[in-house]
Amino acid sequence: EADIYQTPRYLVIGTGKKITLECSQTMGHDKMYWYQQDPGMELHLIHYSYGVNSTEKGDLSSESTVSRIRTEHFPLTLESARPSHTSQYLCASVEGGRGRNNEQFFGPGTRLTVL
Amino acid sequence: GESVGLHLPTLSVQEGDNSIINCAYSNSASDYFIWYKQESGKGPQFIIDIRSNMDKRQGQRVTVLLNKTVKHLSLQIAATQPGDSAVYFCAETQGGSQGNLIFGKGTKLSVKP
Numbered sequence: 373e374a375d376i377y378q379t380p381r382y383l384v385i386g387t388g389k390k391i392t393l394e395c396s397q398t399m400g401h402d403k404m405y406w407y408q409q410d411p412g413m414e415l416h417l418i419h420y421s422y423g424v425n426s427t428e429k430g431d432l433s434s435e436s437t438v439s440r441i442r443t444e445h446f447p448l449t450l451e452s453a454r455p456s457h458t459s460q461y462l463c464a465s466v467e468g469g470r471g472r473n474n475e476q477f478f479g480p481g482t483r484l485t486v487l
Numbered sequence: 488g489e490s491v492g493l494h495l496p497t498l499s500v501q502e503g504d505n506s507i508i509n510c511a512y513s514n515s516a517s518d519y520f521i522w523y524k525q526e527s528g529k530g531p532q533f534i535i536d537i538r539s540n541m542d543k544r545q546g547q548r549v550t551v552l553l554n555k556t557v558k559h560l561s562l563q564i565a566a567t568q569p570g571d572s573a574v575y576f577c578a579e580t581q582g583g584s585q586g587n588l589i590f591g592k593g594t595k596l597s598v599k600p
Contacts, residue, residue: 405587412574415531415590430587462530475521476588478530 375399378463378479385453386487393448393482395463404446405476407462408432415462421446453486460484499597506564508594510577515558517579521588522551522562526573534562534575564596572598 376397385391397404402423407415407430417430421440435457436450446465450457460483464476500506512520518539523531537544537551537560544551550563560577574593580586 407590412593412595414576414592417587417589420587431589464530475533475536476531478532480528481530 376463376465376477376479378461378482380482381480382483382485384485384487387452387454389453389486391450391453391484393450393461393463393484395446395448395479396444397446397465397477397479398444399465399467399477400443401465401467401477402443403466404440405464405466406430406436406438406446406448407464408434409460409462409481411460419448453484455486458484458486496592497595497597499599500567501599502567502569504567506562506567506571506596508562508564508575508596510560510562510591512558512560512577512579512591514579514581514589515555516581517589519580519586520551520553520560521578521580522549522560523576523578523590524571524573525576525593531576567596567598569598569600572596 379394404421406419408418409415416432418432418434419438421427427438436448438448460481462481463479466476521536522534524534525531535546535549535551537553542553548565552561574595576590576593578588578590580588
């Protein structure tokens with residue numbers, strides 16, 4: 373089983389609040405990702421990182437920001453949450469490196485509800 | 488735009504039967520494909536992958552077939568079990584194993600006892 377963790381698992385907050393979703397992995401993976409997923413729908417990439425001090429925006433526009441100060445930690449922050457941010461947020465990591473497969477290990481997700 | 492999609496949103500099979508889940512992709516430059524399984528309340532879990540230089544790959548009870556001519560990918564599950572009930576996603580990437588994944592819409596597999 374993959375060693376990638378997300379907290380909190382569930383979060384209900386009011387509009388305008390600042391929140392940070394935590395993601396940590398203990399596998400020493402370089403590449404990490406954040407996806408947004410509505411129930412039963414496909415995953416949309418919102419942020420990714422190649423390693424420490426690297427952050428990139430994904431295919432889906434997002435008002436969130438990320439940071440990568442340590443290899444194992446890739447938090448996602450929403451400065452001012454809105455109801456449109458209600459969704460499930462999935463974090464993933466992959467070993468990366470030339471010749472290695474692209475098997476992404478996923479965390480259990482954070483289900484966010486903004487009232 | 489380029490996307491990965493699935494033909495059917497839901498699939499219901501009898502326990503013990505074989506399941507076939509299909510996926511169509513539109514980008515002929517994609518060269519690496521993965522199938523994921525997502526159970527309710529959990530993150531996706533890797534099932535099997537295949538590179539574009541192959542047309543078939545087998546795992547334990549699962550087989551992935553790739554038809555590059557028609558840009559079609561399928562996942563076959565042998566002797567489907569209740570524990571196979573989940574949403575299945577295919578994903579594609581360009582640039583081999585280093586590219587970002589593009590996920591298709593899932594197919595929900597329900598296994599009847």
